[in-house]
Amino acid sequence: MRGKFQWEHAVLLLALVLLTVGTYIGLAVAPPERHMGDVQRIMYVHVPTAWIAMLSLTVAFVAAIGSLWSGKHKWDAAVVGSTETGVVLTGLLLSQGMIWARATWGVWWDWDVRLTTSLVMFILFAGVLALRASVDSAERRASWSAVAIIVAYADVPLVYFCVRWWRSLHQVQSTPETVDAAMMLPLRINAFGMLFLATWFIVRRARLELAQRQVEETTLPERRSVEEVQHA
Amino acid sequence: MTSHGKRRAALIGALSAAAIVIAIMALSGIGDNLVxxxxxxxxxxxxxxxxxxxxxxxxxxxxxxxxxxxxxxxxxxxxxxxxxxxxxxxxxxxxxxxxxxxxxxxxxxxxxxxxxxxxxxxxxxxNEYQAPEEGExxxxxxxxxxxxxxx
Amino acid sequence: MPDGVIVDGWASVIAAYSVTTVGLIIYAASLWQRRRRLERKQS
The missing domain is CATH 2.40.50.140 (Nucleic acid-binding proteins)
Structure with a gap:
């Protein structure tokens, strides 16, 4: 496990370079927004965080399907990695959003659909992690959390589409046509940076899960169920 | 039923539950009542x-x-x-x-x-983000x- | 205008980027710590 080169560290390096360059351009090179002023620069971290948080939870959804279908440990490890990363990013997303809201809308929080569905997303997936922590049997932990993730995932498309479906304080998605070209560049660079950073988090957390499971199985053989022996 | 079969039944159940929630939210016009x-x-x-x-x-x-x-x-x-x-x-x-x-x-x-x-x-x-014009x-x-x- | 200060743009920008950076570092540190604990258990 140790000493061997692990490919994800190259991805981390790339992520850090992209995030540094993107943030530098966003804070020092890109123009301020004509009505919003400098505070608009929060967009270069907020929008990539939102995209990659939803992407991580989508990976969790796919991994949960794989885990229930096959029962393989690898899928369950991917479930933990992507759920935990998605929850961390959603937590940061809400914090950045509150800071941006206070400066542009004038309030820290408002119960509009986008904010509410995003908070629900955070609570549901954090709940999945709490559920995992409370189940001892690895087999049951994997199935229960996979089921919970699939049901919780119903909220993710709502987070994305709610601003189009219903009146809200939060604006609808911007497109390259509604965003100045000078602002699109740092946004794109940071989005790829965040994507690679999340990849590193997911892979590291998944490897940790597999290693933990291996230790559990070698040190506590009496806790292995018949089922696990069959699948080992 | 094997645990294998149970897992796949749970998968189908969970996917259906998620699909129903989304369909209700999208089609029922629940948001029209949320003024x-x-x-x-x-x-x-x-x-x-x-x-x-x-x-x-x-x-x-x-x-x-x-x-x-x-x-x-x-x-x-x-x-x-x-x-x-x-x-x-x-x-x-x-x-x-x-x-x-x-x-x-x-x-x-x-x-x-x-x-x-x-x-x-x-x-x-x-959703518009534009650079300021001269002097603005x-x-x-x-x-x-x-x-x-x-x- | 009622008493109070209009929120400054740059202060909010710095706050948002700091919160994000600190949050990501804390998560990375937690992963590292959990791995260390596991390695100690193994040896």
Whole structure:
């Protein structure tokens, strides 16, 4: 496990370079927004965080399907990695959003659909992690959390589409046509940076899960169920 | 039933549950019942019923309606939807983006004298992000000058 | 204008980027710590 080169560290390096360059351009090179002023620069971290948080939870959804279908440990490890990363990013997303809201809308929080569905997303997936922590049997932990993730995932498309479906304080998605070209560049660079950073988090957390499971199985053989022996 | 079969049954159950939730939210028009805000026309039409209740009023800050006030006094302006407009008394420090013509959502109550009083003033932003034109720059100092004049 | 200060743009920008950076570092540190604990258990 140790000493061997692990490919994800190259991805981390790339992520850090992209995030540094993107943030530098966003804070020092890109123009301020004509009505919003400098505070608009929060967009270069907020929008990539939102995209990659939803992407991580989508990976969790796919991994949960794989885990229930096959029962393989690898899928369950991917479930933990992507759920935990998605929850961390959603937590940061809400914090950045509150800071941006206070400066542009004038309030820290408002119960509009986008904010509410995003908070629900955070609570549901954090709940999945709490559920995992409370189940001892690895087999049951994997199935229960996979089921919970699939049901919780119903909220993710709502987070994305709610601003189009219903009146809200939060604006609808911007497109390259509604965003100045000078602002699109740092946004794109940071989005790829965040994507690679999340990849590193997911892979590291998944490897940790597999290693933990291996230790559990070698040190506590009496806790292995018949089922696990069959699948080992 | 094997645990293998149980897992796959759970998978189908979970996927169906998620699909049903999304379909209900998308198709039932649940959001149409969630009134986020009233327009000035809607508020004035319901005038008697609306007096005293806490409601949200959404619209644009009417161009030319923003008054200069003394420091410490509430902001005075009108909110319009293009047809009707309502006079606002806002006891809130506005965000830097606040200006005439911008979209606002105001949570407060309509008084008998027709003024809408609020402590919660929210400014809306659309999805457009543009660079400032020559000589055009927003900042808090500028807004303070517009609202209170040169001190 | 009622008493109070209009929120400054740059202060909010710095706050948002700091919160994000600190949050990501804390999560990375937690992963590292959990791995260390596991390695100690193994040896």
């Amino acid at each position: 986020y805000s009233w327009s000035p026309s809607e508020l004035l039409a319901a005038r008697q019923k609306a007096v005293g209740a806490t409601v949200r009023l959404g619209g644009q800050v009417e161009v030319g309606s923003l008054e200069r006030v003394q420091p410490g006094e509430p902001l005075r302006f009108r909110v319009t939807d293009g047809k009707e407009s309502v006079a606002i008394l806002a006891n809130a420090v506005p965000p830097a983006m606040f200006r005439e013509g911008i979209g606002v959502v105001i949570e407060g109550t309509l008084r008998k004298d027709g003024h809408f009083e609020t402590q919660r003033l929210m400014v809306k932003h659309n 720059m927003v900042n808090a100092k500028e807004l303070e000058r517009t609202l209170e004049g040169e001190v």
